[in-house]
Amino acid sequence: MSEQQGGAPLLEIADLVKTYRLPRERLFGPRPQLRAVDGVSFRVTAGRSFGIVGESGSGKSTLARAAIALEWPTSGQARLMGSAMNLAPRAALRKMRAHMQMIFQDPYGSLDPRQTVARIVGEPLACLDGISRADGAARIAEALQAVGLSATDARKYPHEFSGGQRQRVAIARALITRPRLVVADEPVSALDVSIQAQVLNLMTDLQQQFGITYLLISHDLAVVEHICDEIAVMYRGRFVETGPSEILLASPAHPYTRALIDAAPKLQTARRRAPAPASDSPGPKTGCAYASRCAFAQSKCREEAPALRPLVDGRHVACHFPL
């Protein structure tokens, strides 16, 4: 990951940990903890979109929300353009929010059904000071046009739109403060295939037009590769492999990355058989979290957790025996 010229990276996550307390198993027993994100560090430099790939329960959505201060990390930091968000006073954090916005997965759940599109799209503006009503209306119209809707749509309600159009409304809301970073959590996985392409094209257009850098969360490798320059593969709260998209997908070094690539359905009739069923056990306390599912696991893997270490081609991998 190259250092950005002259200053801090757009987003820097430093050793971030997020644990949740689960309900007690016994009346007076201790409350067990779930480490959703278990010590993750990465940098997003401006202009190089970053993708996080993982399955459900990998902690990728928690990490995304912590990255833009919608969750407070248990320890570690998230820094936007050099300033730590969890240390910022409330007013300062509100100002910082103009630089980072979010797109959600479900275009039905992410728009308040009782508000007009103008109010929904204008919501982030309403939180900024010094924007007149006329300016606001003009920017709402501008944002709607940028996502391919018309300015007259501002008066409508969400239920008057199809799923794809709703996602455009959600994208317009994320654009309106002219943010530098947009976190997109599975932005197309709730959409039909023919609509997915429209939204992905729109996202790449906006990237070029407005200089947006995405932090994209997805389970779909093809979608992540389409948008992102860097990819991190996440498993049980940790990054197991990070690196430039082409290299990582063309020659994965971590067995889990390999398994994800192989398992993704492809448009061809013949198919490589899936590996033997994974055990669903929570995994051993020591060693690599993937060891119980890994076809290449050796005794060292069960004893010692591998750290994320650099490979020659700019990648990092957390595996004792990279492929």
Added chain:
Amino acid sequence: MLLEVAELSVDLPTSGGVRRIVRSASFALDHGQTLGIVGESGSGKTMTALALMGLLPDGATTSGAILFEGRDLLKLNEAQMRDLRGDRVAMIFQEPMTALNPLHSIGRQIAEPLILHRGLSNAAAHAEAVRLLERVGLPDPVRRARAYPHQLSGGQRQRAMIAMALGCAPRLIIADEPTTALDVTVQAQILDLIADLGAQSDMALILVSHDLAVIAQNCERVLVMYGGMAMESGRTDDVLARPAHPYTKALLQARPRVGARRGERLQAIAGAAPSAGAMPKGCPFAGRCPLTIAACGEALPAPVMLGGDHMARCIRIDAAERAA
């Protein structure tokens, strides 16, 4: 033929009047064959599957014929249909958590159809349930049979659903988006399992999915639905290699591919699918289709045979061929 569906149409009453959700769909399936029905939301694929099970929502009316083992399912009454369901035809649903009863143990739910249809005793049915759980690859089946749905992971629950469907050795299994709620790595295992079980016992399989890739890798034949209409069907190899319908072509090109150049423009299909309320009388893809002419909107296009059982319903196939 095990199953022959001829000119099946389904009408559903909605708040805005009666809507045609499936428009004269025809297809056939023999013992041990696999058919994939692919389509977007609102394409009518799920209603087609539910019609085969006799599980259409209240008030739905049907026309055409569904011949299963020589009997027209549309002419059976509810009691006759109930005898068939779970016995000769079984279904696997998308979300096993909602399809399983949270208050009954897995074993009891698998045993139930065995008692009902096969007349097994409680003990025999339970032993059979354990055997079925073993067959679908659940480790420690005796303990799993005693477990309740919430104690299993998503993949395990889907395996239990499959065990339940297998119980009476049905001739036809209909799986409606069986892996959509699952992770990619688990999805591949479940699809393998379904394919293996089908091959072992000569069961026919209908796999319903929004994902053409899932269908491509698991079904010999494919039926592409859109706007309630079967747009194209045939052997999966043929349809993938030589897609004839402009919609199928667009669908194949719209997906981002691993290994493609980043930021490359995808071949998006403009516009949105017609809603069931505003279904045109002609081809449902007219308007979104780059080859649309006036005649497309006037009447439902007739099936065009393209060699073998490769069929496409499009009056512009020649133009589509030239454009390719």
Added chain:
Amino acid sequence: MSDDRFFARARRNGGFVLGAILVAALIAAAALSLVWTPYPPAAIDVPHKLLEPSFAHWLGTDSLGHDVVSQLLAGARISILVGIIAVGIGLVFGVALGLVAASVGGVVEDVIMNLCDFTFAFPALLLAIMLTAVLGAGVVNAILAIGVANVPIFAKVTRALGNGVLARDYAMAARAAGKGPVAIALEHVLPNVAPALIVQATIQFAIAILAEAALSYLGLGAQPPQASWGRMLSDAQQFMFLAPRLAVFPGVAIAMAVLGLNLLGDGLRDLLDPRLRARR
């Protein structure tokens, strides 16, 4: 959604229409009694007591010669007054508590909800008896007691639905936009729980009317010479065998008002359900 579609669907909902007619009749009776009643409702006319229904007294007179029609009309006023104020108290305090509980969460939520459970343990009637013991009998105290009993009901409904709204992505989007918890509660949570609260309010309105009747029947509500359906029932008790009609008329009035409000509430529940309203 446009209003004409709301009314078009409302007209097809038979229960809603009947409920609306009954509630409209209740309001009309109360309004009419402000400007006109056949006789002054409080006028005692002992020589003409316990008259059978006739042209002069459409529903007869009671044991003190009050005109029953006049009393029923004036009684509607009390019923509406009780309903509006008691539900109003419940809505204002209950919704506020519910919103705070849902938005703040944690210990605050636990304390508020435990307080609600505590209040729940006392039925409105018991609460009213305690209040009356401290403050003396009267309509105002009855209304207060019914209102206080309403607070935890609205607080619970608001909290439960509010937590559902706060779990939606649009509440998360509002936080990402920089909205504070108060703004989110007022702009997103309140409008989205409002339909359910309206439905609950009509049902609580009906329960308030019943409760006032019960309190007045026990002598803890309206005091003579104030007309109230509950008090009419209570007075009629002594003449059950002589003039059963005196119990029947206010009884029917109470039943019709409660039925109307419940039908209206059920109808609103259907009509305001977004799943039925906005087709996806």
